[in-house]
Amino acid sequence: MVEQTRSQASDWQQPAREESGLREYVATIRERIWLIVGAVLICLVAAVGYLLVADRVYEARAELLVSPVPADDPLLASLGLIRQSSDPTRDVETAATLAQSIDVAARASEELGGAPGPQTLLDDVTAEPVATSNIIAITASAESPQAAADVANAMAQAVVDDRTEALHEQVETQLSALTEDGATTGGSAQAEVSQLEILSRSEDPTIRVETEAVVPDEAASPNVRLTLGAALLAGLVIGGIAAFGSQALDPRLRREEQLRSRFKLPILARVPKEQSRRNAPMAPGTMSQAASEAYRTLRANLLSNRSRDDGLAQTIMVTGSAPSEGKTTTAINLAASFVLTGARVIVIEADLRRPSVGETLGLEPPKRGGTAGTLLGNVELEDALVTSAPFGEGLKLLLADYRGAAMSELFSLRAAERLLREAQELADIVIIDSPPLTAVVDTLPLARQVDDVLIVCRLGLTRLDRLSELSELLASNGVAPTGFALIEVTRSEGSSSYYYRGNEAGGRETSARRGREPSAASGTPR
Numbered sequence: 001m002v003e004q005t006r007s008q009a010s011d012w013q014q015p016a017r018e019e020s021g022l023r024e025y026v027a028t029i030r031e032r033i034w035l036i037v038g039a040v041l042i043c044l045v046a047a048v049g050y051l052l053v054a055d056r057v058y059e060a061r062a063e064l065l066v067s068p069v070p071a072d073d074p075l076l077a078s079l080g081l082i083r084q085s086s087d088p089t090r091d092v093e094t095a096a097t098l099a100q101s102i103d104v105a106a107r108a109s110e111e112l113g114g115a116p117g118p119q120t121l122l123d124d125v126t127a128e129p130v131a132t133s134n135i136i137a138i139t140a141s142a143e144s145p146q147a148a149a150d151v152a153n154a155m156a157q158a159v160v161d162d163r164t165e166a167l168h169e170q171v172e173t174q175l176s177a178l179t180e181d182g183a184t185t186g187g188s189a190q191a192e193v194s195q196l197e198i199l200s201r202s203e204d205p206t207i208r209v210e211t212e213a214v215v216p217d218e219a220a221s222p223n224v225r226l227t228l229g230a231a232l233l234a235g236l237v238i239g240g241i242a243a244f245g246s247q248a249l250d251p252r253l254r255r256e257e258q259l260r261s262r263f264k265l266p267i268l269a270r271v272p273k274e275q276s277r278r279n280a281p282m283a284p285g286t287m288s289q290a291a292s293e294a295y296r297t298l299r300a301n302l303l304s305n306r307s308r309d310d311g312l313a314q315t316i317m318v319t320g321s322a323p324s325e326g327k328t329t330t331a332i333n334l335a336a337s338f339v340l341t342g343a344r345v346i347v348i349e350a351d352l353r354r355p356s357v358g359e360t361l362g363l364e365p366p367k368r369g370g371t372a373g374t375l376l377g378n379v380e381l382e383d384a385l386v387t388s389a390p391f392g393e394g395l396k397l398l399l400a401d402y403r404g405a406a407m408s409e410l411f412s413l414r415a416a417e418r419l420l421r422e423a424q425e426l427a428d429i430v431i432i433d434s435p436p437l438t439a440v441v442d443t444l445p446l447a448r449q450v451d452d453v454l455i456v457c458r459l460g461l462t463r464l465d466r467l468s469e470l471s472e473l474l475a476s477n478g479v480a481p482t483g484f485a486l487i488e489v490t491r492s493e494g495s496s497s498y499y500y501r502g503n504e505a506g507g508r509e510t511s512a513r514r515g516r517e518p519s520a521a522s523g524t525p526r
Contacts (some may be wrong), residue, residue, distance in 0.1 A: 012264045012471075012480050024257065028247045031254055035246065036239030040232060047231030051222055057141050059220035060148035062156035064136040065210035066095045075192055079170045079199070082206040092129040095207055096136050099127035099159040108158035112150065125155050135210065145215045152213035163204040171200045253462040256486055262464070263471065268454070268483040269298035271326070273490065281328040281360040284336035285390070292333070298485055299337040302452055305482055313346075313424040315450040317443065318485075319434040321466035325458040326487035328356050331433040338429045339394040346385065346427040348398045348419070350411065350443045351435040355400035361388050363399060370401030374419055375410040381422045396427070412445045420449055438469045444477060452482040459488045 068084040068091045069076040105118035140151035271294040318331040349357045369379035385396040423430045434443040
């Protein structure tokens with residue numbers, strides 16, 4: 001293996017910084033679309049429940065027209081009528097305030113038969129100017145459409161009646177003063193009396209009912225469209241916050257862009273998700289055609305990275321940051337892919353704590369010894385190797401003959417280097433199935449000796465913090481990985497339909513006819 005400096009080994013931890021864009025947000029929404037849909041459904045169900053139990057409130061509106069009298073007319077000004085001012089809106093606001101007096105409410109309550117009471121009417125009725133016009137809107141709320149219209153009309157008419165009554169009282173006072181002691185003999189006084197007599201027989205000229213309230217067709221509250229629209233918006237907002245919040249707090253690898261944003265390493269293979277649900281490695285022949293093609297791609301990428309010129313075999317360590325990420329599946333299927341090219345391949349099972357290569361291929365280490373026996377010098381490597389019938393002499397395996405942690409330190413001895421060198425002399429490709437280095441550092445000494453360190457990541461399982469720990473461990477030991485193998489990638493529609501759909505069902509059968517399928521249980525990658 002070509003020695004690298006510490007700075008070169010850590011360069012891969014410093015990717016070119018990329019700006020986050022719309023694509024990242026879209027990816028987050030796609031990954032957590034059901035979270036958003038769930039929030040929307042919950043909000044809509046809550047809104048429908050509210051609509052079913054909420055009391056219906058109807059609103060009706062009557063309108064009053066305000067016509068202030070000129071401020072320079074001394075007679076009209078003395079009668080307490082609404083007078084013109086320099087601010088027209090103030091005249092209407094004054095009239096609106098008068099329309100909400102307790103006297104007006106008492107008059108309207110009497111008109112309605114005493115129910116509802118004056119204070120209830122003031123609570124259920126509003127009087128507000130309409131924009132900058134001379135119109136006052138009298139809006140009444142009630143539990144039935146007819147009641148809302150009746151209350152609005154009663155309040156509007158009560159305003160006019162109350163103001164008219166006050167006017168008539170003022171007029172009577174003025175008439176009494178003018179007719180007393182024959183004060184009406186003058187012409188001007190006679191004109192005032194005539195004008196006052198006319199006012200005594202008419203309503204207040206400054207305010208009148210312009211438009212009567214009509215019975216509303218539908219309830220004002222709850223508003224079905226507004227309630228459902230608000231629920232939909234609330235669901236989208238809550239779902240969006242939950243989606244992006246969970247994205248920020250989610251410790252797991254969800255898409256390959258997360259790898260690119262952290263490491264300057266290529267993704268050498270994208271292995272699609274398999275149908276099996278068993279938590280066990282998958283052997284060649286049990287994989288789909290698409291997965292087999294992914295491992296052929298991995299093989300090609302690793303071969304293109306070969307830099308040895310001493311004639312020795314290329315050495316590849318397959319590792320990861322945690323168990324059950326697909327390391328053993330990758331090691332076995334990568335080896336099978338190399339065998340198909342005619343290469344001589346040796347797979348060394350270096351995971352002595354949880355060995356599974358032999359079980360996956362239906363093999364057992366020879367009684368004379370396996371990995372541990374070879375490291376201890378009890379058996380020669382060539383004698384400890386076993387073959388798998390479907391692959392013949394092209395694939396040889398050094399299986400773990402011991403399970404546990406007691407002998408894990410063997411890989412830190414010179415015997416491990418000797419084992420690796422002997423394997424290189426017997427094969428063209430040497431693949432080491434390593435335990436996850438962040439969990440145990442058993443094979444870390446070998447990582448410094450091999451040509452390629454392949455990191456296996458499994459979408460939805462690999463934790464980003466563990467991956468960071470692994471990168472720091474490798475970088476601090478001067479190891480620069482070759483790249484990533486990404487497991488359980490969603491298969492694109494184009495590739496599955498164009499290349500594999502016709503061969504999916506017959507892939508395993510064809511492989512079996514060619515004598516290349518080992519007898520092993522299927523399962524998801526370990």
